Amino acid sequence: MSLLQMEKISKTFGGVKALSEVHFSVNEGEIHALLGENGAGKSTLMNILTGVVQMDTGQIEFSGSHYPHPTIVQMEEAGIAIVHQELNVINDLTAFENIFLNKEIVGKFGLLNNKKMIQETKDLFLSLGVDINPMVMVEELKTSEKQLLEISRALYADAKLFILDEPTTALSGDEVEHLFGILRRLREKGKSFIFISHKMPEIFEIADRYTVLRNGEFISSGLIVDTTPQGIASDMVGKQYVDKNMYLQRKLGDDVIVMRNFCGHGFKDINLTVRKGEILAFTGLAGSGASELMQTMFGALPATAGHIAVHGQKIHGGITSFMSHGVAMLPSNRKENSVLPDLDILENLYIAEHTLSYKAQIIHKKAELERYDRLKYMLNIKAQDYTDSINSLSGGNQQKIFFGRWLNTEADVLLLDNPTQGVDVGAKIEIYRLILELATEGKTIIINTLEIPEIVKVSDRCVVFFEGKIQTILEHEDINEHDVMLHSTNAVILRGRIHDKYKDEQTN
Numbered sequence: 001m002s003l004l005q006m007e008k009i010s011k012t013f014g015g016v017k018a019l020s021e022v023h024f025s026v027n028e029g030e031i032h033a034l035l036g037e038n039g040a041g042k043s044t045l046m047n048i049l050t051g052v053v054q055m056d057t058g059q060i061e062f063s064g065s066h067y068p069h070p071t072i073v074q075m076e077e078a079g080i081a082i083v084h085q086e087l088n089v090i091n092d093l094t095a096f097e098n099i100f101l102n103k104e105i106v107g108k109f110g111l112l113n114n115k116k117m118i119q120e121t122k123d124l125f126l127s128l129g130v131d132i133n134p135m136v137m138v139e140e141l142k143t144s145e146k147q148l149l150e151i152s153r154a155l156y157a158d159a160k161l162f163i164l165d166e167p168t169t170a171l172s173g174d175e176v177e178h179l180f181g182i183l184r185r186l187r188e189k190g191k192s193f194i195f196i197s198h199k200m201p202e203i204f205e206i207a208d209r210y211t212v213l214r215n216g217e218f219i220s221s222g223l224i225v226d227t228t229p230q231g232i233a234s235d236m237v238g239k240q241y242v243d244k245n246m247y248l249q250r251k252l253g254d255d256v257i258v259m260r261n262f263c264g265h266g267f268k269d270i271n272l273t274v275r276k277g278e279i280l281a282f283t284g285l286a287g288s289g290a291s292e293l294m295q296t297m298f299g300a301l302p303a304t305a306g307h308i309a310v311h312g313q314k315i316h317g318g319i320t321s322f323m324s325h326g327v328a329m330l331p332s333n334r335k336e337n338s339v340l341p342d343l344d345i346l347e348n349l350y351i352a353e354h355t356l357s358y359k360a361q362i363i364h365k366k367a368e369l370e371r372y373d374r375l376k377y378m379l380n381i382k383a384q385d386y387t388d389s390i391n392s393l394s395g396g397n398q399q400k401i402f403f404g405r406w407l408n409t410e411a412d413v414l415l416l417d418n419p420t421q422g423v424d425v426g427a428k429i430e431i432y433r434l435i436l437e438l439a440t441e442g443k444t445i446i447i448n449t450l451e452i453p454e455i456v457k458v459s460d461r462c463v464v465f466f467e468g469k470i471q472t473i474l475e476h477e478d479i480n481e482h483d484v485m486l487h488s489t490n491a492v493i494l495r496g497r498i499h500d501k502y503k504d505e506q507t508n
C-alpha cells in the first residue's frame, strides 16, 4: 500500500533548477533507494518532504493526508524521521541529551527527568546493539559513533517513514551489516525507509525498490530485482556506463615512508615500507586501527612507540612537521574536518595549496580559475559561481572540491582517508584516474577505504588491518572481495583453527 506520494515537485534556488516536476512514491514496509549523481536533487527532495525547504510547486500526500506547505514540526508529527546527510549531533551535549533534544522528558515542577532519559537511552542503545555510554560527551565519540547516535535518535522516534541520507559514510563494514539488520527488523514491522547511498553493493543488498533522479528530473523507478548496478548507473549518468578496469602497472622508486614498530592509539607494531609512486590501500573493519594509523602518519594523533621516517628522516611532532616533510592528508568526514563554511568555493579549493606553497609569494588568480574550471569539468562538479558559499553545493560536490584541494599541493605523500565518500559513480572513476596519474608522476599515495572495488581499481598493494595490527598485505593480483573480507574478519585464522581441531579429532 502506498504511504507517500510526491507529485510534480519543483524547486529553484536563485536561478538554479534543483528539481523539476519530480514524482516519487514509497510503499508501506519497503526500503526505497533514492539514487542519482551528485547534485541530482536527492537531498533537496528530502528536505522538502521534511519541511526544511519549501517547494515552489507540487503535491505531497503522506499516510492519507495532504501537505501543501509542510513544516518540520508537522512532518515529524505525521511520522517522518530523518537522518540528514551531514552530521547533526551537538558536540557539547551528552549522548542522551542529543537523543532527547527538543523532546526532553520533564517531571514534576518542570524539572528535567535526567534519570528517566538516561534509562530510556540505555534501553534504546541496548535494543539497537549500539555500544555508547548515554552519559558520554558527544565530542569524545568517534565519527562512526556519532553517526550511530544520529541514526538511533531517528529510530527512537516512533515514525512510519525513516529517511537515511547517506547514513553509512562513516560506518565500517560490520557496522553497516548491523544497521541493515535493524532496518530489516523494522521493515518486517511495516516501517518504511528512504535510503540514499552512492555505494552500489549496499543498495543491492538492502533496497526493495529504487528511483533515479538526474539533473533534478525523474528518470526511472522499479524493483531492485529487475535491474542491475550497470542499469542503475546508466540511468544516473544518462549514457552507457562502462565500469573500466583502469589499473596500470608502474615502475616504483625508492623507499619514501618507512615505519618500524610504529605504535599509537588503536594500532601497534606496524612495520611497513612504501615506495615512491606506489598506491597503497589500507582497509579493515571497525576497530582495525587503519584510520588511526593514517592520522598518526600525519601527526594528527600522537605516536606512542617506534618510529616513522619520510625520505629517510625520522619525524617527531605534529601536523606541521609532517607537512614540512611533504606529507598531506585529506581527512574523512567532510563536515567535521574539511568544510570551511565561511569561505567560498574557490577559497575552499585552494586553502591547502596556499598554506603549503609557502615559497610562492603571489597568488595567480587567472591560473587558479583555469585549474578550477578543469577540475569542474573533469569531476563534473555542479556549482554555479566560484564565489558562492561552499554550503550551497551538494554533499558529493563539496567532497570533489576537497579532493581537488590536495591535488596540486607540492606534497609528494598523499594520505587520503575515505576520498570518495559520497561521490557519485562517474566522478569516482575520474578520481581513480587522477590517483593513478599522480602516482605515475611520482607521488606516493595511501588511501584508507572500505570499498573493495576501489581498492581493486587503483592499489598496488592492500594492507588489511585487524584489531590494530597488519593482518596481511595482498599484492595487486591477489586483491579481491572474498580475500579482503576473509582477512578483515580474521576468518582465515578462525578457519585454520577449525581445521586444526578437525585434524586433532581425526588423530584421536
Ligand SMILES: Nc1ncnc2c1ncn2[C@@H]1O[C@H](COP(=O)(O)OP(=O)(O)OP(=O)(O)O)[C@@H](O)[C@H]1O
Pocket (backbone or CB within 6 Å): 013, 014, 016, 017, 018, 036, 037, 038, 039, 040, 041, 042, 043, 044, 045, 085, 382, 383, 391, 392, 393, 394, 395, 396, 397, 422
Ligand atoms: N541552499 C542551496 N542554495 C543554492 N543551491 C542549492 C542549495 N541546496 C541545494 N542546491 C543546489 O541544488 C542542486 C541539488 O542539490 P542536492 O543537495 O539536492 O543534491 P544531491 O542529489 O543530494 O547530491 P549529493 O549526492 O552530492 O548529496 C545542486 O545543484 C545544489 O548546488
Ligand SMILES: [Mg+2]
Pocket (backbone or CB within 6 Å): 042, 043, 044, 085, 394, 395, 396
Ligand atoms: Mg545530498
